[in-house]
Amino acid sequence: MEKDSYVNLIAQYGDMLYRIAIVILKNQMDAQDAVQSTFIKYIEKSPRLASRQHLKRWLAKVCTNICIDMLRQRKRQADLHIEDIGAIYCLEESSGIFDALIKVEEKFRIVLTLHYIEGYSVDEIAKIINRTPSAVKMRLKKGRRLLKEIYEREMC
Amino acid sequence: MDYNLLRECTDKIKLSDEMKKEIAVACAEKTISTATENRKLYRLKKAALTLTVACVFILVTLPVMAVSSGGFMDLLYRYFPEIAQNFTPVQLSCEDNGIKMEVVSICIQDNKAQFFIAVTDLQGGRIDSTVDLFDSYDINTRYDTTAHCQKVSYDEKTCTATFMIEIVADNAKKLHKEYISFSVKQLLTGKNTFEDKIDINTANITHNPPTVLKEKRGWSSTDERLLKELKEQDKAEMLMTQAETVWPVDGVTITAADYKEGVGCTDENLHIQVLYDNIRQTDNHGYVYLKHPQTGNIIMPQASISAFAEDGVSSYEEYIFLDIQPQHVPEYEVYGWFITCDTLITGNWTVNFRAEK
Known part of the structure; x- marks a missing residue:
């Protein structure tokens, strides 16, 4: 694949x-x-990727790993309040489900985000987070349950 | 619970222009520092770094300002005077087919030279911000060189695109006082991007289609075993054009969609064939993919084979989906991502100049 600038x-x-x-x-x-950091890593590694889809998956994988590392050694203490994210990005419609998503435990939140927001398949997510497809399916299943529980609790 | 609402409600989460600019500048710094490290050109590091940052700044933040011939240099002087001073005016130009090409200025450091080219449509209305040199530029010097071309701005008012060309002479040969001949033969403009659903009924895809043996123009696959298999064959059985074709966008036709055996396995797989018109003059290209309407799951083709069409200038590209069984295909919709182009301007633009500090 020809390299993009x-x-x-x-x-x-x-x-x-983002x-x-x-x-x-x-x-x-x-x-x-x-x-x-994801784009800097792309410049450093200059990976040879077969297609645009491979490139997209490579970037998502690197970005996810960087985020996980950052969570582990978090420097900035204060998270944005959920209401702040909603206000900054005007997420009025359907924001209840988004509010619930960011309260879901990290490992389930990642697979839910990759699957439902970015449209990756189970196999692709398995490659991105270095887990087996069946582990991803389990996380999706449990993640959906947790999301539903939080959503329903918040809506009550 | 409709989990797809997650996608709808996060659509508005986007990087701001300011964030994009900051990231672009950080990438520019990284690119130059990596390249400079590799080439051990420590002395050039600072100047080259600042120039690229300046180009990125102007490209990202000032696209609507006047940047006609010399105008780009005006911007450079206004915002980055210390860099602009390194450039020596050349201001030599030529005209052909109503297009003027001017070598605006040059900066030389040992075996490396950077110069700006302004391409202006004197008649107006023929080029736009998507214009590129279609890899048709040629640089002649006494030494072997490697070159890189990058568009840095486009001014709608004057129909002027500015490109930065960077050349590096092999074996550290110094370029100062050398004569350089820069020529361009083609300009490609009017590019459009299409990405949308394609009108193919996945429930009505047929089996055992008629095929024709074609000489391969190219092939690709994400599967190494399949790649090897494709490499060993000079010809490939490709689908024949169906009676009913679909035109998602001008210059792109979906000519067939069938289940077919072969290529990588004995099972039947979905093949979708696309005809890109006149690729030598349009550079039309893209790909097709499957998307689940409810879950949003995307399946990309795992292989593709291309062959020239009967006219010798258009190209068939057949996309093969190995990751989905035929019984699941009707659950999906077909989407396409295509880049098409409607204008190729040809001419003979050559400027000879001396590289002087």
């Missing part, structure tokens, strides 16, 4: 990576750092 890559995949990062990290500045 990073300006094109940022235009094409920046928003997708959505993944903000749902995992719940913090705008950290999410921007994660996206930036």
